Amino acid sequence: MSGLPPVTAPALAETLDALPGRLRKKVDDAVTRAAAWPVSTADGQVTVAVDESTTVTLVLTGGVVRTGADARCSCLLAPNCLHRVAVLALASVHDGVDDVPEPAGLPDPASPGPSDADAGSPTTVGAPVTRKGRRSGSPAGTPAGAAGGEAGAADATAGEAAAGEPGPDGSGPVALSPRQRDAADGLWRAGAAVLAAGTSGSGLVLRTALLRAVHEGRANGLHRAAAAGTRVAAGLQALREAQPQFRLAELTDDLRELLTVSHRLRAGDLPAEQSADLLGVARRGYDPQAGLRLYGLCTVPVVAESGYAGTATYVADRDGRLWTVTDVAPGGADRAARSGDTVVALGEAGLTHRELTRAGMIVSGGTASASGRLGAGKSVRAVRATGEAWTEPPLRALWEQPLDEQVARAFAALAEPVGDRAAGSDLVFLSVRLTGAATGDAVLAETADGAPVLLTVADDHPELPYRDNLRLLGTAPGLELLVVGRPDPGRRATVQALSIGLTPGAGDGLRLPQAWSGHADLGYDRLHRSQLMSGKPVAAVAARPPATGDPALQLLRRHLERVVSGGRAVHALADDQTRRLRRARLDLGAHLLGELAAAARFRPRDPFGRLTGDDAEGFTRAWLAAAVYEQHATSALTHATWLPRG
Incomplete structure (x- = not known):
């Protein structure tokens, strides 16, 4: 359904709360049917025709449906009907950016709305993003990402998060109020409910509960946690709509971020000096x-x-x-x-x-x-x-930095919240020689020092030419290029290529239009086969793709993603594979996986064998501990093995 205005999370929650229990079970089916209802706009109102005798009218304030009363249905069951809920559920959720007051004590940020997006790292970013690919994060689970930097930063700029900035009064450390801790607890419980149900069981009711918690968190200044909750809700919606850009890995990382930050914020012993980083800010000071x-x-x-x-x-x-x-x-x-x-x-x-x-x-x-x-x-x-070529100062210095220093800087930046990263600090600047195509539209290459590198697609949206450009470059082994890319902290020697340029003295293997000034932005400029010079045939160099990571850690990652997909019940039936982790000398990982399996299977019962109340606290903690361990172990291993050792 197109043409629907954005709706606030409280408005959607209000209409859902008005439904009787017997109708809540039918709400997801109603949303599916509502996608075919025609939409029209007239006199500042939006009308949705359910059938010949029933219409839903949306009253807008500032272009947004702000309360449940603004959605009016003509059926006999209104206002406690499925029609209102189904229509509002299909609309985009208003993020409340325009409703966020300017933080006191900060200078005028020169209209830091979406046009001043924090795109230095989606992704995102952000996440992303962008996507879109796996994300990495900080010790607190901050979304960063090999692929989602711009997207994650765009999320931050949109008023969702700018983690790590000073507190709302610009004074740095702040003590959390009881209302903030309650809001953090609400975000934790909403995330735990999504984790326990999995994507297969997270319908509109759970997504609305999450959006309500996000709204409460943002209203109480929990911008970083609210940003993560927004991304989780968006991921659930993308899966429901079968959007091709949905990635289970990204949803897993976003859920880890949401649970990590909200868990730390709700703790009563949180040191005041850590609060600013965990809270984030709605707007960034300029x-x-x-x-x-x-x-x-x-x-x-x-x-x-x-x-x-x-x-x-x-x-x-x-x-x-x-x-x-x-x-x-x-x-x-x-x-x-x-x-x-x-x-x-x-x-x-x-x-x-x-x-x-x-x-x-x-x-x-x-x-x-x-x-x-x-x-x-x-x-x-x-x-x-006038500009300068990549081979001239001051840009040339970017490629002159030793590769090990670049990798260390980029990995350190990827471990920070998106809003904390210095612009471009998560990028690497490589001089490479292409050695052939790899599976998945990636390109094998090697650096001047002989280190293998895998160049991958930075964003797989079909509207962007990344994939076509890399496919073409994969047919040109021997071509020498300068590359601007972002390393993937989850895969050894893997770089998402953002832009390429010509290496001085490398011959005429690639001819770029003069207007391109010696480089091509792979997300915008479309390369053509005619730009590859036929010249002397160049023999392909035999090369293998860099190792993608430790198999045992990948096994742990699959368990974590399976929980996000199938929920607690699915993991309760999973085979115990802790022995494989112990054989790989990952004893802590094996212990955490065992704890997760035990927590998934533990269901308290009363003397009559009936299930008693279980808030999934232990299960959520066990999953979060394993997720944070996997994140840091993978990043550390990848960083340690990125470069060949003498």
């Missing part, structure tokens, strides 16, 4: 910047799970520091595909994002966040300037 001379580096599409999309352009100043300029707003991959040609919202330079990536800009009166996101305000003045 500080004045001295005159900036910027040089375009690359432009990347942004597709976030929360329904925001756009583009992020990386630029460098004279000292080689990276900054980002973004354009993110409500939309999907189609908007991301178009937004590269939108004008950069900095002054009146008149440059589009795709033009800026190959040009330069002089900015005065600008503002930026501490992590390097440039803001667009009325005081900003910008004029177009």
